[in-house]
Amino acid sequence: MTSIRCLALAIALALPAAPAGAAGSATGHYRMGDLRFDVKSGVAIRLWQDAGRETFGVVLGEGPFDPKAAVGALDPLDAIAESAPADSGVVLLWIRPGFDRSLEFGSVLARPGSFNTNGDGNEKVTVSGERIRGEWVKPSTAFTDKTWELTVRFDLPLTAIADPGTPLPPDGGAPGKAYRDFLDALSKKDRDKVMALQAMPADMVEILGPDSVIGILAMNHPSSDGEVLGGWIDGDRAQLRVRGKDEFGRTVRGRVALKNDGGIWKVGDGTVR
Numbered sequence: 001m002t003s004i005r006c007l008a009l010a011i012a013l014a015l016p017a018a019p020a021g022a023a024g025s026a027t028g029h030y031r032m033g034d035l036r037f038d039v040k041s042g043v044a045i046r047l048w049q050d051a052g053r054e055t056f057g058v059v060l061g062e063g064p065f066d067p068k069a070a071v072g073a074l075d076p077l078d079a080i081a082e083s084a085p086a087d088s089g090v091v092l093l094w095i096r097p098g099f100d101r102s103l104e105f106g107s108v109l110a111r112p113g114s115f116n117t118n119g120d121g122n123e124k125v126t127v128s129g130e131r132i133r134g135e136w137v138k139p140s141t142a143f144t145d146k147t148w149e150l151t152v153r154f155d156l157p158l159t160a161i162a163d164p165g166t167p168l169p170p171d172g173g174a175p176g177k178a179y180r181d182f183l184d185a186l187s188k189k190d191r192d193k194v195m196a197l198q199a200m201p202a203d204m205v206e207i208l209g210p211d212s213v214i215g216i217l218a219m220n221h222p223s224s225d226g227e228v229l230g231g232w233i234d235g236d237r238a239q240l241r242v243r244g245k246d247e248f249g250r251t252v253r254g255r256v257a258l259k260n261d262g263g264i265w266k267v268g269d270g271t272v273r
Helices: 004-013 076-082 173-187 190-195 204-210 210-221
Strands: 023-032 035-039 041-049 052-061 090-097 104-111 115-117 124-128 130-145 146-157 166-168 226-234 239-243 251-261 266-273
Touching: 023 041, 023 239, 035 052, 041 076, 041 104, 052 076, 052 104, 052 130, 052 146, 076 090, 090 130, 104 124, 104 166, 124 173, 124 251, 166 173, 173 190, 173 210, 173 239, 173 266, 190 210, 239 266
Parallel strands: none
Antiparallel strands: 023 035, 023 146, 041 052, 052 090, 090 104, 104 115, 124 130, 130 146, 166 226, 226 239, 239 251, 251 266
16 A cells, blocks of 8 residues: 555545534425425524523425525514425425424425415424424325325434624613614504504505504514513614414514614514414
């Protein structure tokens, strides 16, 4: 053996071995009527984590997917799904703890077609060592005038998604104060103040009218006891992580976008659920 080959072998033996399956695997298929696609690729992320709840998202499909598409997105799972080639097949899984604390498919969305369902109790999901593993086999099932079926098996690393801009303090800083003022005005149905602190498109406000706008906003944000749990700021835009009770007393969590308009932080779109 030449000295060069000996050196190459010595270097190779000295390097740590890559953990098996580090890159992840995703297999299976989806069928709805005549539409069918195979699962060849997948990305998994942690959607939310606090003392009371941890939820995960998994995107599966034909791929490829770009996890960087989730940076700064209000709905990072959807952003990753949208990064795949146009019209390619995608399955989005929202995974949450059930009543017995075991993980379950809280929602399953398949595209094209936007077919939505949930797990049936037979799904198997575990999280360990920053990896998520799952399996679900849904046999052919009637749906209107068609039948559908889904088989997914995945073993994926939980991909960390970095926030853009600068981290906000735990209370959200100035955008956080503006959001709490917005929630307070919303709970009091202070029409003038709510309208001054919201950033819906002007033509939409004109079409819907202030009263309808306030009703829509009340359904999509926590009540006045909503908490701000940090976020990020990048120039005239910011995004907050928020948690609170909805109008039915259920705990909701999510992200809210704000925009600085002439020195006033105004509340835009959100994904609070």
